[in-house]
Amino acid sequence: MATLKDVSELAGVSQATVSRVINGTDRVSHDKKLNVVKAIKELGYRPHSIIQAQSSSRTGSVGVIVPELGGPFYSTILDVIDTQLRKLGYHVIxxxxxxxxxxxxxxxxxxxxxxxxxxxxxxxxxxDDYLIELQESGVPLVVLNRFIPEMNTSCISIDNELGGKLVTQYLLKMGHENIAFITGPLDKSDARARLQGYRNALYEAGIAFDYVLVTEGDFTEAGGARAMRKILNRGCQFTAVFASNDYIALGAC
Structure with a gap:
């Protein structure tokens, strides 16, 4: 049977660090924690405190990570997660x-x-590599609003590119050809995908993509206002605006 010493040697950390990870006390760097979790899994180590607990070692809690707590987007996500997990006897942290x-x-x-x-x-x-490694270490994991091919069964995502295309096609159907577009922050995959959908719809309609009509926002009302001022100051002609989310739309108005 594996011992605490075996785990510490395989993980390359002290026995005290292994104990801290197991007991959840004090702060341990993420890299060391992953090494300890991997070593425990590889060796099949069963700490005495865990053996005494339920065989499943379950705590009845699920951790949820979001960038922020404010606004209807994340609050709605959290509300639905909490409601559904409570039905299954879990609590959310x-x-x-x-x-x-x-x-x-x-x-x-x-x-x-x-x-x-x-x-x-x-x-x-x-x-992606960080999340893949986290899952491979044995952590049950679901990733929201994102697709990672190596974790395809653990990802819940929407087709933002198709969404951007459908919005643009709707405006084209309404007779608009000069459509201004305020993106989300382009370091985010969903914002880039919506922009690509916009471009695809214009291309299929035979309308040239015009960089002057596009500016970057930040998914906030203030960001939408700033982006709208930029477009107006350029003096370009447009008859419709595609805003990447509700906050941007409010700011643009």
Whole structure:
């Protein structure tokens, strides 16, 4: 039977670090935590405290990571997750990991230290490799609003490119040809996909893509207002505006 010492040697950390990871006490870097989790899984190590617990080691909690708590988008997601999980006897622990990689990694580490049974992640700043490694370490994981081919059965995503195309086609059908477009932040895959859908619809309609009609927003009302001012200041002619979300639309108005 594997021992605490065996785990520490395989993970390349001290026995004290292994204990901290198991007990969820103190802060342990994410890399060390992953190494410990991998070593425990590989060796089949069963800490005494866990052996005494239920055989499944379940805590009845699921960790959810979102960039922020405000606004109807994330609040609706959280409400639905909480409602559905409560039906199954689970409680939700939420961490707002901000829009930074460091903040979102801290959220992962915190929730794992709380021994959640699984993670639901809406975090675009975490790389594909990071999330793949997290899942391979044995963490049950669902990724929202994003598609990672290596994790295709664990991803829930929508076709933003098709959505962008349908919106643009609707405006074209209404007789608009000069359509201004305010994107979301283009470091986000959903914003880039909506822009591509816009371009695809124009191409299929035989209308040239015009960079002057496109400006980048940030999915906020203030960002929509700033982007709209930029377009107006360019003096270009347009008869409709495609705003990438409701906040941008409000700001643009």
């Amino acid at each position: 939420v961490s707002a990991g901000s829009n930074t990689e460091e903040g979102q990694k801290e959220s992962v580490t915190f929730l794992l230290s709380r021994r959640v049974d699984a993670l639901i992640v809406h975090a675009h700043q975490l790389s």
